[in-house]
Every structure is written in C-alpha cells, then in structure tokens.
Amino acid sequence: MVNGIWLTVNRKCNYRCLWCYAEGTKYDATSDMTWERAVxxxxxxxxxxxxxxxxxxxxxxxxxxxxxxCRYIVDGDASATIVTNGWKYADMKLATEAKDAGVNVSISLKAGNSSQYKKLTKVDGFNKTLQAVNYET
Structure with missing residues (x-):
C-alpha cells in the first residue's frame, strides 16, 4: 500500500523563494489543476x-x-494535508474552515527572523506565517 500521495494542484504562488522549482514555470497562473482531474x-x-x-x-x-x-479526501476516509507558506492560512476564516474540514496543515517556515525571511522569499511575510502557526497550536 502507498502511504501517501502528493498532488501538485498549481504552480501559482504569492512568494518568490530563491530556491523554488515553480519559478521555472514563471508561477504559471493558468496551471491550476481542474476539479475534474483532482477528483x-x-x-x-x-x-x-x-x-x-x-x-x-x-x-x-x-x-x-x-x-x-480536502473534504472529498476526508470523506473518503483518508487524511488531507496542505503544505503551505502560511500567508493565506493566517486568515482566521481559512484556518477555521480547514480545521472544521479535518485538514492537516504543514506550514513552511523559511527563516528564523523577519529580515532573513524577506531576503529568501521576497515577501515580508514572517509575522503572518507565525500568525498562521499560532492558529495551529
């Protein structure tokens, strides 16, 4: 049995991390996986x-x-995990909806301080990411 499957649902991103593989697609906003393909x-x-x-x-x-x-996955008796930079997850509405849906969230904390975070991601998002982490705890 396969323990886990990773689904890359898009290449779009609100960060510009120095190491990111999505840069090669120019963070293609048209690359979203369709709902039909996801199902x-x-x-x-x-x-x-x-x-x-x-x-x-x-x-x-x-x-x-x-x-x-995520709801479709959980309804299918499996766990759903989101791997996120945490930016949008810092929104309490999304955090609450995800929690209510039984979603596991993995937040990527890319640096240990605000200046390093901005240097590596090109986004001033350190505090927002910490806010998202705090919603999870």
Missing part, C-alpha cells in the same frame, strides 16, 4: 488504499478547489 486523482489514491493525500503547489491556498478537495 480523478484523489479517487485513484483512495481506491488503492492510500491514507494520506498531500496537496501542494506553488501555493495550494491559492487553488480555488482546496477545501472542497
């Missing part, structure tokens, strides 16, 4: 007994079908 891939994963489906991007919180996909 097909999730169904395949559930069908082979996978118990953990991990949604990542780019930045998965920018994907319009994120919570719907």
């Amino acid at each position: 097909r891939l999730i169904t395949i994963g559930l069908g082979i007994g996978t118990k953990n489906l991990i949604l990542l991007g780019g930045e998965p919180t920018l994907w319009p079908h994120l919570l719907k996909a």
Whole structure:
C-alpha cells in the first residue's frame, strides 16, 4: 500500500523563494489543476488504499478547489494535508474552515527572523506565517 500521495494542484504562488522549482514555470497562473482531474486523482489514491493525500503547489491556498478537495479526501476516509507558506492560512476564516474540514496543515517556515525571511522569499511575510502557526497550536 502507498502511504501517501502528493498532488501538485498549481504552480501559482504569492512568494518568490530563491530556491523554488515553480519559478521555472514563471508561477504559471493558468496551471491550476481542474476539479475534474483532482477528483480523478484523489479517487485513484483512495481506491488503492492510500491514507494520506498531500496537496501542494506553488501555493495550494491559492487553488480555488482546496477545501472542497480536502473534504472529498476526508470523506473518503483518508487524511488531507496542505503544505503551505502560511500567508493565506493566517486568515482566521481559512484556518477555521480547514480545521472544521479535518485538514492537516504543514506550514513552511523559511527563516528564523523577519529580515532573513524577506531576503529568501521576497515577501515580508514572517509575522503572518507565525500568525498562521499560532492558529495551529
């Protein structure tokens, strides 16, 4: 049995991390996975007994079908995990909806202080990411 499946749902991102692979696609805003394709891939994963489906991007919180996909996964008796930079997850509404849907959240903390964070990501997002981490604890 496969323990986990990673689904890259988009390449779009609100960060510009120095090391990011999505840069090669220029963070293609047209690369969103369709809902139909997501259902097909999730169904395949559930069908082979996978118990953990991990949604990542780019930045998965920018994907319009994120919570719907997570609910579909959880309803299929598997765990749904989002790998996020935490920017949009700092919004209490999204954090609450994700928690209510039974979603696991993995937040990537890219540096230990604000200046280093901005240097590495090109975004002044350190405090917002910490806010997202605090919602999870």
